[in-house]
Amino acid sequence: MTDHVSEGKNLVRRHSVLELVEHWAIALSGLLLILTGLLELPIGKRYYVTEIPGFSWSGDFYTTLTIHYIAAVVFIVAAFFHVFYHGLLGEGGMLPRRGDLKESVGVIKTFFGKGDEPPFEKYLPEQRLAYAGMAVIIAMLIISGLVKTYKNLLDPQLSHTVTMAATWIHNIFFVLFVAAVIAHIAALVIKPNRPMIRGIFTGTVRLDYARRRHPLWMAGLERTKTPSADGRGWVGGEVAGSGAGADGNVSSGEKPDPEHVAGSERANDKKEES
Amino acid sequence: MSRLTRRNFLQVSAGLVALSGVAATPSTAETSLDEETLATLIDCTRCDGCVDYDVPLCVAACRERALSRIPDPVNPIPPLFPRGMIEDWSTRKDVYDRLTPYTQLFVQRADIPEDGGIRTVYLPRRCMHCDNPPCATLCPFTANHKYPDGSVVIDPDLCFGGAKCRSVCPWSIPQRQSGVGIYLEIMPTLAGNGVMFKCDLCHDRLLNKQLPLCVEACPRDAMVIGLRRDIIKEAERRAAATGGYLYGLTENGGTGTIYLSPVPFEEINKVVEKGPGRPHFDKVSRRPARASLMETSVLMSPVIGMGAGLTAAMLAVRNRGIKKGGGESDD
Numbered sequence: 001m002t003d004h005v006s007e008g009k010n011l012v013r014r015h016s017v018l019e020l021v022e023h024w025a026i027a028l029s030g031l032l033l034i035l036t037g038l039l040e041l042p043i044g045k046r047y048y049v050t051e052i053p054g055f056s057w058s059g060d061f062y063t064t065l066t067i068h069y070i071a072a073v074v075f076i077v078a079a080f081f082h083v084f085y086h087g088l089l090g091e092g093g094m095l096p097r098r099g100d101l102k103e104s105v106g107v108i109k110t111f112f113g114k115g116d117e118p119p120f121e122k123y124l125p126e127q128r129l130a131y132a133g134m135a136v137i138i139a140m141l142i143i144s145g146l147v148k149t150y151k152n153l154l155d156p157q158l159s160h161t162v163t164m165a166a167t168w169i170h171n172i173f174f175v176l177f178v179a180a181v182i183a184h185i186a187a188l189v190i191k192p193n194r195p196m197i198r199g200i201f202t203g204t205v206r207l208d209y210a211r212r213r214h215p216l217w218m219a220g221l222e223r224t225k226t227p228s229a230d231g232r233g234w235v236g237g238e239v240a241g242s243g244a245g246a247d248g249n250v251s252s253g254e255k256p257d258p259e260h261v262a263g264s265e266r267a268n269d270k271k272e273e274s
Numbered sequence: 275m276s277r278l279t280r281r282n283f284l285q286v287s288a289g290l291v292a293l294s295g296v297a298a299t300p301s302t303a304e305t306s307l308d309e310e311t312l313a314t315l316i317d318c319t320r321c322d323g324c325v326d327y328d329v330p331l332c333v334a335a336c337r338e339r340a341l342s343r344i345p346d347p348v349n350p351i352p353p354l355f356p357r358g359m360i361e362d363w364s365t366r367k368d369v370y371d372r373l374t375p376y377t378q379l380f381v382q383r384a385d386i387p388e389d390g391g392i393r394t395v396y397l398p399r400r401c402m403h404c405d406n407p408p409c410a411t412l413c414p415f416t417a418n419h420k421y422p423d424g425s426v427v428i429d430p431d432l433c434f435g436g437a438k439c440r441s442v443c444p445w446s447i448p449q450r451q452s453g454v455g456i457y458l459e460i461m462p463t464l465a466g467n468g469v470m471f472k473c474d475l476c477h478d479r480l481l482n483k484q485l486p487l488c489v490e491a492c493p494r495d496a497m498v499i500g501l502r503r504d505i506i507k508e509a510e511r512r513a514a515a516t517g518g519y520l521y522g523l524t525e526n527g528g529t530g531t532i533y534l535s536p537v538p539f540e541e542i543n544k545v546v547e548k549g550p551g552r553p554h555f556d557k558v559s560r561r562p563a564r565a566s567l568m569e570t571s572v573l574m575s576p577v578i579g580m581g582a583g584l585t586a587a588m589l590a591v592r593n594r595g596i597k598k599g600g601g602e603s604d605d
Contacts, residue, residue, distance in 0.1 A: 018586070041414050042436035046357055061412055061442050062561055069568040073575045080579025081586070088587035146573065152411045152562060153569040156420050157311075167416040 323396030347453025372551030403530035409439035435468030527560030
């Protein structure tokens with residue numbers, strides 16, 4: 001569960017298997033919810049979606065609704081699991097902090113060649129902000145979706161005001177969700193972020209990348225390191241899967257000098273990437 | 275209440291208003307419960323189809339109201355991408371033998387062979403005002419809503435005319451008029467296609483303690499409206515007294531419209547003309563099904579996720595031997 005380094009393989013574990021399962025449960029059910037949510041609009045027949053081989057079901061609103069509900073179960077269970085599991089374990093490495101907004105602007109400027117990136121913790125400040133934004137969107141979708149389901153299931157005469165609010169919150173946050181998913185994927189297209197892509201599929205990122213770009217995270221790991229079970233690397237002590245422990249400790253007054261931590265590796269890697 | 279007439283329906287309404295202590299306005303109607311849900315009994319043993327009139331009086335009254343409420347479509351109606359599915363009834367306002375945006379009530383005729391002859395039954399057809407109306411619950415914009423008085427009402431100012439309500443209605447009741455409505459203001463060629471129209475049980479008149487126009491217009495008192503429970507009792511009483519048959523009590527999980535016929539509805543269904551705008555008298559089971567496993571699972575999923583998260587966190591704490599202190603959390 002803890003982040004650990006495998007020096008021999010030049011890898012560091014960034015996400016636990018459980019976190020990968022959470023992410024992909026949300027991601028895949030979310031995509032299915034987007035698709036079937038769109039098909040709740042009467043567009044399947046009009047736009048010939050029903051005539052795509054294998055999509056004849058797309059014009060049947062009862063079928064699309066059933067698929068929407070099945071995906072919603074996965075989505076909601078994963079979201080609630082995520083909040084309660086990591087919340088109880090105090091893993092808050094993805095939660096935004098003071099100064100993240102300002103720092104994000106600076107980081108985004110570096111994508112356009114303006115200035116140098118600051119040393120990062122496990123997550124970039126904009127990742128923490130994006131996480132919070134996505135969390136709000138998902139929360140609103142779930143709450144409004146549950147109200148709509150309750151109305152369909154138990155109370156078709158639910159107050160018009162409540163029904164109307166739930167519908168439009170669901171519709172508006174649907175649009176925001178689609179935008180957020182596109183932005184989330186687009187962020188990985190940006191070159192400096194690409195080494196993180198393998199992380200969400202395999203759980204690990206390259207060690208040299210992590211040392212160069214996430215020195216604050218690695219410093220937290222190294223400060224509390226203990227040998228790993230396989231004897232080929234080491235394991236961060238109280239470093240939880242989401243990096244909360246590391247981030248929390250580092251930012252609580254023991255922040256290492258980034259230049260010192262990063263050392264010449266940062267300079268070397270930078271040369272490589274340019 | 276043994277018999278419901280127009281007059282004592284009004285008394286019932288007045289009593290309800292007095293009991294609740296407030297006037298029946300849209301805002302207060304929303305806060306009330308099923309207690310005040312209404313239903314209509316359409317007694318086809320009384321309806322004679324107004325054969326002596328050019329147009330049945332209920333149909334004529336309903337149509338007058340529709341004509342006053344449906345604006346003229348824009349000319350020309352914008353072409354629709356990618357299919358040209360425009361439905362323009364504004365040039366055919368005098369069609370009375372099926373449902374259209376302008377004819378939200380029509381009288382269906384059933385000629386049933388009987389004892390070597392023909393027995394004719396007339397059946398005024400309109401929205402059933404289902405207890406669980408899929409047209410309303412599945413409307414993507416909540417342009418369609420079931421009110422506590424039982425009426426299922428499409429708001430013409432919110433409807434995009436996508437006709438999803440017609441697709442999910444067991445009787446395909448709502449009818450589209452293209453070239454009117456809010457879709458014209460947004461992306462008329464790409465999204466929406468007009469406004470869906472159907473009987474709204476004269477919702478505005480009910481709020482003003484007036485009878486629906488069709489009930490008021492009927493010269494033979496073939497239609498009565500009242501509290502749902504009273505109407506059901508009355509329907510069952512009349513069916514028992516005349517040996518008649520009922521339709522609408524259980525269809526689609528129950529509706530606010532109960533037909534009484536002297537012949538079985540299976541027989542009627544065989545002979546009535548069916549098709550677009552001409553609804554059937556089939557048996558209809560409720561869709562979406564009440565308390566379906568899927569919907570129940572959705573409502574339970576927060577609890578499942580929460581329980582799984584709590585359990586997994588406790589196991590993780592035990593496995594790691596972490597003792598969570600108050601100061602550790604940076605949440």
